[in-house]
Amino acid sequence: MVKAAILYEVNKPLVVADIDVGNPRAGEVRVRVASAGVCHSDLHVMHGDLPSNLPVVIGHEGSGVVEEIGPGVTSVVPGDHVILVWRAPCGKCFYCLRKKPILCDEGTRIRFTGRLADGTSRFSRGGDEIKHFAGVSSFSEVTVLPEQGVVKIRKDVAIEKAALVGCAVMTGVGAVVNTARVEPGASVVVFGSGGVGLNVIQGAALAGAEKIVAVDILDNKLVYAKQFGATHTLNGSKVNVIEAVRELTGGIGADYAFDAIGNVKILEQGLELIRKAGTLCCVGMPNHQAQFSFTVFPFIMQEKRIISSIYGSCDPWVDFPRILNLYSAGKLKLDELITREYPLDDVNEAFRALGAGEVARSIVRFT
Numbered sequence: 001m002v003k004a005a006i007l008y009e010v011n012k013p014l015v016v017a018d019i020d021v022g023n024p025r026a027g028e029v030r031v032r033v034a035s036a037g038v039c040h041s042d043l044h045v046m047h048g049d050l051p052s053n054l055p056v057v058i059g060h061e062g063s064g065v066v067e068e069i070g071p072g073v074t075s076v077v078p079g080d081h082v083i084l085v086w087r088a089p090c091g092k093c094f095y096c097l098r099k100k101p102i103l104c105d106e107g108t109r110i111r112f113t114g115r116l117a118d119g120t121s122r123f124s125r126g127g128d129e130i131k132h133f134a135g136v137s138s139f140s141e142v143t144v145l146p147e148q149g150v151v152k153i154r155k156d157v158a159i160e161k162a163a164l165v166g167c168a169v170m171t172g173v174g175a176v177v178n179t180a181r182v183e184p185g186a187s188v189v190v191f192g193s194g195g196v197g198l199n200v201i202q203g204a205a206l207a208g209a210e211k212i213v214a215v216d217i218l219d220n221k222l223v224y225a226k227q228f229g230a231t232h233t234l235n236g237s238k239v240n241v242i243e244a245v246r247e248l249t250g251g252i253g254a255d256y257a258f259d260a261i262g263n264v265k266i267l268e269q270g271l272e273l274i275r276k277a278g279t280l281c282c283v284g285m286p287n288h289q290a291q292f293s294f295t296v297f298p299f300i301m302q303e304k305r306i307i308s309s310i311y312g313s314c315d316p317w318v319d320f321p322r323i324l325n326l327y328s329a330g331k332l333k334l335d336e337l338i339t340r341e342y343p344l345d346d347v348n349e350a351f352r353a354l355g356a357g358e359v360a361r362s363i364v365r366f367t
Helices: 040-047 105-113 159-166 168-180 195-207 219-227 241-248 264-273 296-301 316-328 344-355
Strands: 002-007 015-021 028-038 062-069 081-084 123-125 128-132 142-146 150-152 187-191 211-216 232-235 254-259 274-282 305-308 338-342 361-365
Touching: 002 344, 015 142, 015 344, 028 081, 028 159, 028 344, 040 344, 062 142, 062 159, 081 159, 150 316, 159 168, 159 316, 159 338, 159 361, 168 195, 168 254, 168 274, 168 305, 168 316, 187 195, 187 241, 187 264, 195 211, 195 219, 195 254, 211 219, 211 241, 219 232, 232 241, 241 264, 254 264, 264 274, 338 344, 344 361
Parallel strands: 187 211, 187 254, 211 232, 254 274, 274 305, 338 361
Antiparallel strands: 002 015, 015 123, 028 062, 028 142, 028 361, 062 081, 081 150, 123 128
């Protein structure tokens, strides 16, 4: 038996309890989790904003050590350090063959059914099935994933910090460099300075953006934003963000705006404050039924663009190692992201602090 955090009912605390974890089957890997990031996407599931098949062991950002491999697994061996992938691709579908593994339909199916490729779960409690979340379930001391759900990484990087690459860092940095492809000298506005937003900010800094404007309603988050490369900060509860951005850009508007929150009102602001031919990039996860509307005629006449980014449009086997190399070279921040560390027993307190805006990123450490 191992300890895990289980969501039985939305808007209720997680239940930390002992569960049984089965052995890996063909094409699967058993991982002892070292660290799990506390992410807003999990909080959305806990609040019912994102649907999930319950009961489920939540957590989708994590790192760990391979304990056991099933028949046919060749990419990792026991003892390897790995980052967990919350959208495990099949490697052979339409999207995988076009180097868009994060759009793989198999990864989507696993996310919504809560079961692995063979249609079953490796988790149970008292004989009752417990589902997997996003094929990862990082809030368990031990988890089982598809082979495509782990990326082998270098061992000279602290394994607990590597967990953040599995979601927040990749999602934020990737939205800038892979999805929007921000060019040197650009002006960028980032709504939200949480775990993902801070990585959009440092992605913009890596890309050579001249102006990086962080927008939040919490001053402590704006302090974090400065540490990660923001050149200007705006408290959205105190200033007119659209007017302030126009003033900063000589009346033209920003080249790029990123919503790292997932809020329709923010999307409306972002679309208004970008310049003609500017780009609005949707990164944050809204309620699954949220709708965004705008007046089409001026949108067309100004050649504005709206694009979306999931998982930073990444190829995990290329991008995860690249991000760790940038970190090791001192060009990308990981240490500064971790505001607090919690044991698994305190996971509900970790989510309370996240919801209250007290942290940049917290992790649950198992080691």
